[in-house]
Amino acid sequence: MTALAVNALCKSFGGLRVTREINLKVEPGERRLIIGPNGAGKTTLFNLITGELACDSGTVELFGRDITRLATRRRAHLGMARTYQIITLFARDTILRNVTLALLGLSRLRWNPLIDLQTQHHLVTRAREALARVGLDHIAERPLSQTSYGERRRVEIAMALAQSPKILLLDEPFAGLSIDERRDVRQLLQAIPRDVTIVMIEHNMDVALEFAERITLLHFGEVIVEGTRAEVVADPRTREVYLGE
Amino acid sequence: MSGFGSRGAGIIVALILLMTLPIWVGNPYYINVASQILLFAVFALALNVLVGYGGLVSLGHAGLFAIAGYAGALMLQAGYGHLAANAAALVVAIVAAAVFGVLALRSTGIGFLMITLALGQIVWGIAYRWASLTNGDNGVNVTTRPAPFGITLSKADTFYYATLIVFIIAVATMAAFVRSPFGASLRGTRDQARRMEALGYNVWLIRFLAFLFSGFWSGVAGLLFIYYNQFISPQVAALQSSAEVLLMVISGGTATLLGPIAGAAIVVIMKNVVSAYVERWNLVLGLIFVLIITFMPEGLVPGSVRLCRMGWQALRARMSPASLRPAEKGPP
Numbered sequence: 001m002t003a004l005a006v007n008a009l010c011k012s013f014g015g016l017r018v019t020r021e022i023n024l025k026v027e028p029g030e031r032r033l034i035i036g037p038n039g040a041g042k043t044t045l046f047n048l049i050t051g052e053l054a055c056d057s058g059t060v061e062l063f064g065r066d067i068t069r070l071a072t073r074r075r076a077h078l079g080m081a082r083t084y085q086i087i088t089l090f091a092r093d094t095i096l097r098n099v100t101l102a103l104l105g106l107s108r109l110r111w112n113p114l115i116d117l118q119t120q121h122h123l124v125t126r127a128r129e130a131l132a133r134v135g136l137d138h139i140a141e142r143p144l145s146q147t148s149y150g151e152r153r154r155v156e157i158a159m160a161l162a163q164s165p166k167i168l169l170l171d172e173p174f175a176g177l178s179i180d181e182r183r184d185v186r187q188l189l190q191a192i193p194r195d196v197t198i199v200m201i202e203h204n205m206d207v208a209l210e211f212a213e214r215i216t217l218l219h220f221g222e223v224i225v226e227g228t229r230a231e232v233v234a235d236p237r238t239r240e241v242y243l244g245e
Numbered sequence: 246m247s248g249f250g251s252r253g254a255g256i257i258v259a260l261i262l263l264m265t266l267p268i269w270v271g272n273p274y275y276i277n278v279a280s281q282i283l284l285f286a287v288f289a290l291a292l293n294v295l296v297g298y299g300g301l302v303s304l305g306h307a308g309l310f311a312i313a314g315y316a317g318a319l320m321l322q323a324g325y326g327h328l329a330a331n332a333a334a335l336v337v338a339i340v341a342a343a344v345f346g347v348l349a350l351r352s353t354g355i356g357f358l359m360i361t362l363a364l365g366q367i368v369w370g371i372a373y374r375w376a377s378l379t380n381g382d383n384g385v386n387v388t389t390r391p392a393p394f395g396i397t398l399s400k401a402d403t404f405y406y407a408t409l410i411v412f413i414i415a416v417a418t419m420a421a422f423v424r425s426p427f428g429a430s431l432r433g434t435r436d437q438a439r440r441m442e443a444l445g446y447n448v449w450l451i452r453f454l455a456f457l458f459s460g461f462w463s464g465v466a467g468l469l470f471i472y473y474n475q476f477i478s479p480q481v482a483a484l485q486s487s488a489e490v491l492l493m494v495i496s497g498g499t500a501t502l503l504g505p506i507a508g509a510a511i512v513v514i515m516k517n518v519v520s521a522y523v524e525r526w527n528l529v530l531g532l533i534f535v536l537i538i539t540f541m542p543e544g545l546v547p548g549s550v551r552l553c554r555m556g557w558q559a560l561r562a563r564m565s566p567a568s569l570r571p572a573e574k575g576p577p
Contacts, residue, residue, distance in 0.1 A: 050443060076445035088440045090433060101433050104426055105444030113427040113458075120426070163444070 001064045003028040003167055003197040009048055009058035011041075011221075018044045019221040022058070026167075029194040033212030034201045035232075037241060041221040042201045043085055046169050049199075050082050051075050063166065077106060079166030083156040083173060085201070089144055095155055096140040099127040102159035130162035131155075134188055150181035157188060168192070170200040174207050182207055209233070217241070263409055273401035277473075280405045282506075282513045283412040284469035289493040289505030290419050291462030296491065297500030298428060299455050300435030302358050304487045305345065305365025306463055311482035312368060313338035313464030314471045318385040319378070327391035335464050341368075342460020346453045353438070365487050372479035384478030387471050398472070408469055415462055419502055422458070431455050432500075496537050498544025507545050 006024040010017070019041045026032045034042050047053040049060055051072040059068045067075055090098050103123050104110045118124070131137040134154040144152065153173060160168055173189070174182050186207050192198065202208035209215075215232040217225040219241045225232050232238050267276050288310055295301040316337040320330035349360040372379045379385065390398040398404045422428045433441045434448045442448050471477050480486070493512050498504025511533060520526040541548020 052439065052443065071447075072442045073445050073447055076443060082443055084440075088437055090436045090440075092432075092436060097429075101429060101441075102444050104429065105441070105446050107426075109426045110430050110446060111427055113422050113425045115426065116421075116424045117426045117429050118424070159444070 001028070002026065002061070003030065003063060004049070004199065005059075005061040006045075006049065007059045007061070009045070009060065010056045011044060011048055011053060012056055017221055019048065019055075022218075022221070022223055024216060024223070026197055026199055028063075028197055030197055031211055031213045032197075032199045033208050033215045034199065034218060035203075035205075035208070035215060036218035039220075040218040042218055043171055044221075045218070046082065046171055046199075046201065049169065050080060073105075076163065079164075080169070081160040081163045081165035081167075082169040083153075083160055083171055085171040085175065087149075087152050087156060089152060089155060089159075091144050094141050094143050095131065095136060095147065095151075096124065096127055098144060098155055099130050099158050099162050100124060102162045103127055103130075106163055127162060130158045133161055133191070134158040135184065150177050150184070153177060153181070153185060154188065157185070161192070165196060167197040167199065170198060170202075172201055172203060174202055174204045186211065260413075267402040267405055276401040276405050278513060278517045280401070280408045280473055281517065282510045283405075283408045284466055284473060285490070285493065285513055286506040286509040287412055287415045287469065288463060288466035288490050289497070289509045290415055290502070291459045291466060292490050293494045293499060293501075293505045294419070294422070294431075294455055294459040294462070296494050297504075298423065298431045298435060299452055301349075301353065301452065301456075302491070303349070303361040303459075304358050304484070304491060305349075305361030305363070305368075306459070306490060307482050307484075307486035308365035308368035309338055309342055309345065309460045309463040310467040310470065310486070310490075311372060311477070311479075312341045313467035314477045314481060315372065315379060315385065317468050318387050318471050318477050321387055321389070322385060327389075331391075331468055334468055335461060338460055338464025338467065339457055342457050342463070343453075345460065346456035350449060350452050350456065362484070362487070365482065365484065369479055369482040369484070372482050379479070382479060384476055387475045387477070390472050390475070404473065408473075411465060411469060415465065416502060416506075418462075423502065427451070427454070492534060496534055496545055498546040498548070501544070501546050504544045504546040511545070 002025050004024065004026040006022055009019055009022040011019045022045060034045065036042050044053065048055050051067070051070060055068065059066055061067065062075065062078055062080060065078070067078065070078075090101060093101070100117070100123050103126055107123070109115075109120065109123070128137050128140055131140050134157055136151060136154055136158060139147070139151070144155070147155070153176075157170070157173065170189075173185055177185060182204070189198070189211060200208065200211065209229055212229055214226070214228055216223055217232060217238055224241065225235045225237050227235070266279055270276055270279065288306075292303060292306050295303050313334045317330045317334035320333050321327070325333070345361065345364050348364065349357050352360060373381060390404065392398065393407070396403055398407050430441070430446055430451050433446065434451050438448050470481070489512060493508030494505045495508070496511060497506065497508025512530070515526055515530045515533070519529060523529055537545055537548070541552070543551070
């Protein structure tokens with residue numbers, strides 16, 4: 001069964017067609033890279049897959065289930081997690097509280113107005129475990145406002161991983177990171193077990209190509225090349241629209 | 246003393262002061278002012294749920310306050326007992342809050358503010374113009390106060406204690422709410438609604454339930470108001486009332502428990518006490534708000550905490566031996 005299937009997905013903003021009949025099939029456990037120049041429609045595609053934008057036509061299937069009309073929150077409950085190109089965290093809270101909120105999102109406890117959240121030790125323990133996976137458990141109590149950009153990127157990934165997703169959508173996880181931070185995040189992504197399917201948008205080809213098994217190249221909202229790493233890199237259309245040769 | 250210890254001690258001192266207030270104040274007029282502060286504090290705390298923790302600024306909450314007040318007053322006028330009138334008034338307040346919520350939560354930000362303003366004005370219009378029901382500008386009288394367990398609340402001190410009990414329950418409920426997972430969810434929707442949806446939260450429903458909770462406590466405050474004044478008129482639902490309670494929340498400090506209480510105290514004291522000495526007390530109130538917004542934009546309570554902390558740190562830096570050492574040693 002395909003982990004994620006996107007079929008003839010179309011989206012327009014007024015007269016601007018942002019995605020045109022996009023087809024995408026991602027197998028379970030696969031590491032898929034989505035590349036394309038700025039404005040190719042990569043983030044829009046992610047927003048359509050997660051339901052943050054409603055598509056004009058086409059369908060999205062998650063492990064064989066049609067989720068096209070499902071609300072974003074319902075998709076999260078079905079095992080879809082994502083990170084954002086522009087970091088979207090809870091700046092007033094600590095790192096630990098950020099990850100706890102991610103865990104709470106899938107728990108029935110989120111409706112409880114009577115108990116003290118801080119006494120929910122199982123949530124806090126799981127949040128610390130998720131932070132340990134990204135190497136941030138030692139600064140768990142630190143307010144987010146006192147963290148570096150690279151640490152925030154890792155908090156985003158920790159929040160996604162804390163939800164034990166079946167499919168993880170990473171929108172430019174290496175953007176704005178230093179060389180050392182990039183290395184850390186790459187190691188972190190490589191350590192994610194194979195039961196998690198990963199689809200990643202990335203501009204940084206050095207790290208992205210190393211990570212990806214299959215690559216999809218978008219240009220003006222269309223898939224123009226798809227294949228293995230070697231196939232896509234060797235394709236003249238890739239060189240033409242993306243690599244600049 | 247640890248944070249919990251100092252907080253616990255502060256709560257105990259505050260409780261002792263509040264419980265002994267009629268004894269050391271003595272004058273029934275000032276006891277009544279204290280009752281007013283408490284009932285408006287409950288109202289401000291209710292609005293703070295939306296403004297402070299939900300990031301939803303409402304300018305129509307006086308509508309909910311007045312709906313509960315009118316419902317209670319009309320039930321009492323129709324001959325129902327206090328318990329039935331209060332229960333019915335709270336149900337009506339929650340239903341009205343549900344209607345307000347469904348309509349207003351179609352939007353956030355300025356859109357939410359404008360819809361709540363419009364809804365509040367509709368309530369005011371009904372109270373003013375539907376004279377056959379509300380008695381129009383003449384208002385509705387409430388001739389009796391309840392007498393729970395045989396204790397009559399007609400005296401200033403007994404009414405104060407009844408209001409204090411409701412106030413303590415409201416504060417305790419708000420404190421539990423803020424610390425709860427649902428409270429954390431509501432704050433999350435305030436800070437990153439889109440992210441919350443992607444994390445699996447139903448943002449709309451969280452806001453709607455918060456609106457109901459806020460509406461319920463606004464209704465409780467409305468009932469306290471009619472028992473305090475023994476009268477309700479359309480003025481209670483006017484825009485000025487909504488703006489006043491919003492000012493209580495903002496000036497005291499949003500998203501804090503003490504802030505709305507402090508804000509309610511400022512407004513009630515200015516209206517009832519300072520107005521006796523200063524004819525243009527509105528001007529003084531306005532100046533106070535300007536000063537708060539200028540020097541403590543986060544509100545009086547968090548602003549005071551910040552200034553005290555800064556002062557304490559400056560004092561410690563001046564007193565610490567490290568700061569003295571270079572002067573003692575002198576230049577090398």
